[in-house]
Amino acid sequence: MKRILIANRGEIACRIIRACKALGLTSIAVYSEADADALFVQMADVAEPIGPAPAAQSYLDGARILAAAKKHSADAVHPGYGFLSENTAFARAAEAAGVRWIGPSPDSIDAMGDKQRARAIATAAGVPTLPGSPRFATGEVDGIEAAALEVGYPLLVKATGGGGGIGMRRVDSPDQLLTSVAATQQLAAKAFGDGTIYLERLVARARHIEIQVFGHGDGTAVHLFERECSVQRRFQKIIEESPAPDLPAALRAQMTAAAVALAAHQSYRGPGTVEFIVDADTMEFFFLEMNTRIQVEHPVTEMVTGLDLVQAQIQLAGGTYQRVEQANIQTRGAAIECRIYAENPAKNFMPSPGPLQTFRLPLDMAHVRIDTGVRQGDRITPYYDPMIAKLIVWGASRAEALERLSAALAASQIEGVRNNLVFLAAVVAHPDFQAGQVDTTWIARESEALLAAMP
Template identity: 50%
Template sequence: MGTVDAVDEARSTRPFDRVLVANRGEIAVRVIRTLRRLGIRSIAVFSDADAEAPHVRLADESVRIGPAPAAESYLDPARIIAAARETGAEAIHPGYGFLSEHAGFAEACRDAGIVFVGPGVDALEVMGDKIRAKRHVEASGVPTVPGIADPSLDDAALAAAGEAVGFPLLVKPSAGGGGKGMQIARDARELAAALPAARRVAIAAFGDDTLLLERLIERPRHIEVQVLADDFGNVVHLGERECSLQRRHQKVIEEAPSPLLDTETRARIGQAACDAARSVDYRGAGTVEFLVSDAAPDEFFFIEMNTRLQVEHPVTELVTGVDLVEQQLRVAAGQPLAMKQSDIALTGHAIEARVYAESPERGFLPSIGELLVWRAPSGDGVRVDGGIRSGQRITADYDPMLAKVIAYGADRSEALARLDAALADTVVLGVETNLGFLRRLLADPAVQRGDLDTGLIDRMPEPESHAAPPEVLAAAAAFRTAAAIDDARAAGAHAWQAARGWRLGRPMAADADAADPLAAPAVPDAISTDADGAVWLHTPNGIWRVPAADRRGSLDARLAMIERGGLADPELRAPMPGTVTAVLVADGDAVEPGDAVVAIEAMKMEHRVTASVAGIVRLAVAVGEQVSRDQSVARVEPQLAASAVVPTSVPASSDAPHEGAHSTPSHQE
């Protein structure tokens, strides 16, 4: 009888019986974990690229929704609704990105009799348009950044209005978020170039090229406030998150609470966030974003409201003890908030780092390939939100974020130390990542002091590529020797007949170019070989990739030529697989070194391929064309009459950084 009563009680408090998660990767895994804890049956959806993904394996049920491209799977409302109907789901949790802020999708859920775990359609429409949102919250007394928000203005009128506001200006697409399409203009000439560039990205990313202009606040702090609201008029905030560590408007490291705000300012900014939420009759979990002047921390200005769960929500959960996904589900089921503002307290400090498949040494270009080894860190105060597995293929179809590593401590100093140790213990072999960059960022004196602003990362020196030390080369060589001997034994041959370069008593030379063939090998705690024969190692000093001997020699020779300034490749090559989104010159145009020639979108980022020499450009691709890594997209025919500037920068090739990555559509922020 007691068991029956317990089951009945669980059913009475459980928000739903069956929920479909309309997302992938780490956020899908994170939502499913809360569903399982609450006793709710979870339903995953997947594209062909994600058939064996962790979120699919973790869910109670799963439904295929289409091929790998997001437009034909995760971004297709009809396929998601059909999957929910097919499985009898009562509600759909959209995660973040994809359809999470899509008013049309929320309306389609309502029409299908399925609960959308998110705010109402009106709130999505108002807050999804930055111009409309700004006007709306201004009417509620929420302070906003000075600027121009008039969708009727064309480029010429915007330029004139912008000059009246005063430079520097930030050009922003009205639709969308995550920094996609943002441009900075410090004078009239830059504004004239920024407007069409921002419109091009906005129309491609959001289908809407409406722009707004805002006064650029120098050395700003990006601080956002988490809010919860129910159907009964209750609105609370759960403190703020500091999100100032950004690279090209994309958040990299976030923390809660902010080291800048005092108790009085925290209360005022929290109240402003609640006022913004009330102004649209908000329901569920949302985030109100503000700019705070580093010089005047008691002043803050509304930027926008994100009408969904945020990537960085774990830091708020750790300092408040509130499961935000559970609260979303309960509010969506019509339950009132079980907490008042006075019940919420911030305890300790939490910091999150986003781990991306990207190469900081190559201009942060995304990295693809087989994930040979994935091992999450553990320890006191460490939380990892991931949705990857060893053996998984990281493709160019989706955002390059692999996981989030979060650390909690009694204070900020302890949280920083725990996060650094956790990142050192994070093992990702097979694709390049930003792990080393994250650790360098955390060690920056300004970050340690909490002296943050959104331009800090851009002011840091460009990451440099470092050659593997002798002990790492020796470890790679020893691993290759052991593997060759094992292969020989498996084939029935004697080791000395099949393996090259080995000898009794010591490891063989660490490839042909080892600095010290007698160096004692390092002791990696994870090691593997990729399809190209390169050895990947995780050691106490970081993660290393040691190419096969024949490829390493040619690479070192190429790098030596670059350092001497004697290499200027006239072939312009795609840095990775992607789609040509813009051709920025005409065939036969004269170009100078550094001129942008072609824009390529890959892994939701737009990369500009630039000329490495002066001359006449000959195009090899057109807009919309699919290109592979290292494919020639153009060639520059050097001319004696062209500029006499001798290029000393790295050429635009697969081994060289290209002009900065510009955000385009992403299922992340």
């Protein structure tokens, strides 16, 4: 395996290109018209245009991407995260075309991509799950009110497909149910091509903790410990860290064992993440979903373990991976990641496209890492996710990591687009976050105080 096509863009494409260079592999980028001058296009060894700016006509067009792979004799395709990374049809089409798929098997993606099916598999593997309902197709509501009463309020209406918090709505009382169901079904049908939903019990004070796993494809797997992902807006993460603050060692051991059991049960291949909800009051944990891809927040794990997940992913697909045993995987210190977005926190975090007139972040160094796909002078377009960069810091302790993170945010400067730098700094400085006492609804509860820090 010598030539890898990267079926993605932006920050993750740059990340994969760096891994290819480190391994001596040729990187092939594909790009839309809007990304013709993008950083990842310039970094790649080879670049091929694949269509207009809308993702449906470029980064979601599997046929165009595979045509580019054939044109440039790609041995493998790396999908990154988002776009086609969890699309089984694309994975199978790549394999049928003789292009190696750098990711889990299509069967694993299929099994875990349907959230309700994943719940059933998790239960079979002995992993605790929350009470839930049968699935309801688009427009189907017969029996849903009775199902909601059985699940219990508050609850979540969840799309069976998708991920990253898209297709989820909280329902606190029966009078909100049908409206929320209809809205979620419509959104899911538009976003994922499948409007099927189900209901799931909502934990009032929930921590979102995920376990990074790495499967060998032979029924064995290891874990690389946990990440705390409870700081979220609109069900989407903005700050992640490892280790999770004040997580009892016995609970960590139970969760990592459950995650490894699930990955092994699926003969999972490569990096993936098993996500759990932890009841902050009872410290019970429940399976949420499994992401069958590299995740946005993988640098947090790399900073504390010293392992390169993207290189390992590529090496496993190429047959050159040197297995690391569980006993040899250790964590050191603490790492925290902030996602920097072109968005307006004061207006419900609405995206803010425009030119990056000023873009200054701390330089990469031993304790600070910047993952980005843009430079000063670039334009944040309205076509794609508005993430500008990921700022990751490491410290020998959480206190040291927090101090370094505050300093790094203060040293950062972005002009030309609205952004969340000041909001992130306010979150990091808040006494609750400093004490590690947050849950998934904390941003919503503290929004007034956090937004008061905005200029």
